[in-house]
Amino acid sequence: MTVADKRLNPSRLRRDFPMYARRRNFVYLDSAASSQTPLAVLKAMNDFYGQCRANIHRGMYSASLEATNRYEAARAKIAAFLNAAPDETIMTRGATESLNLLVQTLARRLGPGDEVVTTLMEHHSNFVPWQQLAKERGFTLKFVGLTPDFQMDMAAARRLISSKTKVVTVTHVSNAMGTVTPVAELAKLTHAVGAVLIVDAAQSIGHRPIDVKKLGCDFLAFSGHKMFGPTGTGVLFGRRDRLQALPPYMYGGDMISRVTKDKSEWNELPWKFEAGTPNIAGVIGLGAAIDFIGILGEKNIHAHEQRLTNLALGRLSKIKGLRVIGPSAKADRGAVISFVLGDVHPHDLTNVLADAGVCVRGGHHCAMPLMLELGLAGTTRASFSVYNDEKDVSALVAAIQKAKKMFDV
Ligand SMILES: Cc1ncc(COP(=O)(O)O)c(C=O)c1O
Structure with missing residues (x-):
């Protein structure tokens, strides 16, 4: 059946x-903590281990080529699911890593006088990294509160997003209350002041259609394990121009194009942000999770x-x-x-x-x-x-x- x-x-x-x-x-x-895993996801991961278990992007032999194809096919599926391009779709270990990647690359450029606007209902993974870097770099965090019906206070958001704002970072759906933030409206406010919008979609992905173009966000982060995929998988979508402007997050194999004793040049997107051997089986499993959601x-x-x-x-x-x-x-x-x-x-x-x-x-x-x-x-x-x-x-x-x-x- x-x-x-x-x-x-x-x-x-x-x-x-x-x-x-x-x-x-x-x-x-x-399931908000972690969803269950369907057989199709288990099978896709098992098939990788049993049929083409080899490292990706490097080998010229057929097992490695097949593994690379399955990995990159999963990426293309995830990209299409978001209405993004594959080179805008970075594989990570989860929403936490996707958000830390952004803080460590984007926020390192912020300093005194700059402001980051967020909400009071963020998961710690979209709050503690900003809080810590704000202390180090001297930028200011501003918090949008709630209305009596536990909605994001958009009047406060309009007041707080200003010419000083460089980043607006919000959860799409609150994991603690179920509140849905009006992302498309926030995107307009954010872009009107020349800032970038980050959306934490950990609780919305797989639960409702997500189209990054319709949402109008610059970045979107989520985990695979909350959407029927394996643990230790995640995604960071980033608009191509935004990703190109960022420095790498981690250094190592696969993320470089050329290395000499004195300097290194970076690989193209998306591999510039994927240092080291990734969770190959996990990403392939995540691709199967997307198929599962697509069928339903x-x-x-x-x-x-x-x-x-x-x-x-x-x-x-x-x-x-x-x-x-x-x-x-x-x-x-x-x-x-x-x-x-x-x-x-x-x-x-x-x-x-x-x-x-x-x-x-x-x-x-x-x-x-x-x-x-x-x-x-x-x-x-x-x-x-x-x-x-x-x-x-x-x-x-x-x-x-x-x-x-x-x-x-
Ligand atoms: C809204 C939200 N953001 C981020 C995360 C972090 O996800 P992970 O622990 O999979 O990185 C969670 C997990 O509960 C979440 O609910």
């Missing part, structure tokens, strides 16, 4: 995910997740003592729901849910500045993917009801 036959029928789709066969009553609501259709995935998210929001809002931390159901939302139950610590709540077989995440979600702003120790977060269904929502609600009794909320 092909995936196409199972179009967003979660219970049948689960047959594509071996984790569901091994774990009975597996209520996996933590990003619009269908988005509609399915939106439906489940709204269903869960409706049912959670009826639980007395539970407070959702994030936009209301009416808003365009990511497939994550954060909540607090009375004054129960999120770690205690997630333990009780885990005992009931419900896999969710509790804590600060790598967004401590946001939690400080909200005055919370953390939240409990449920997140949805293609293999989730209404029964998962019911299991979540039942487990919360149990916790409510235990903690007397």
Whole structure:
């Protein structure tokens, strides 16, 4: 049976995910942390190891040529998925590395008087690197806050983005609240002052169509493991002219065109940013993940997740003592729901849910500045993917009801 036959029928789709066969009553609501891996991705990686395992770009023998072809074909697939060109599509180890690459190359050129505008809801990977380099280089970080409905405060963004702004860097979808930022509007504001826009798409990629041209961003970063791909894979899209203007990030094999005792010249894009042997099997697996998403259709995935998210929001809002931390159901939302139950610590709540077989995440979600702003120790977060269904929502609600009794909320 092909995936196409199972179009967003979660219970049948689960047959594509071996984790569901091994774990009975597996209520996996933590795909925002990492998604499950379908068989097609495992097979693509296995085939590389069994059929053409060799290093890429160097060998003239057939195994190496085949490995290179599979690796570069995966890159071309990823580029097409983003509506970008292959030379604008850099393979990394994940969103964290993609964002650090940018900070280490782009932000090294900033100094006193320059400003970087970001939001209070960034994941630490799009905040700590900027914070640390700001200390070193003397530029200033400016933070856009939230509206009462947990949306990005666009009035504040308009005030803060000025002629001093050199970079605007925002998450597309907040991993802690599900808030969606208006990237296309931000791109206009950013470009009007001659700055560059970086988008952290770790929580939107694979969940909704992403077209870098429509978004209008200069750079876009994401991880493979949150979109059915292998761990240790990621992507940095960069507009060609922007990437050409940056120095390399890491030095070593593959990223050079010529080296003498005194100097080195850099390889063309995208290899200028891919020093050393990459995660060849992983990138090939990521290509298979793109095929998997393509067969299901990003619009269908988005509609399915939106439906489940709204269903869960409706049912959670009826639980007395539970407070959702994030936009209301009416808003365009990511497939994550954060909540607090009375004054129960999120770690205690997630333990009780885990005992009931419900896999969710509790804590600060790598967004401590946001939690400080909200005055919370953390939240409990449920997140949805293609293999989730209404029964998962019911299991979540039942487990919360149990916790409510235990903690007397
Ligand atoms: C919004 C966001 N950005 C960046 C990251 C970092 O991703 P990774 O740990 O795969 O590099 C995450 C991971 O949770 C995330 O949710």
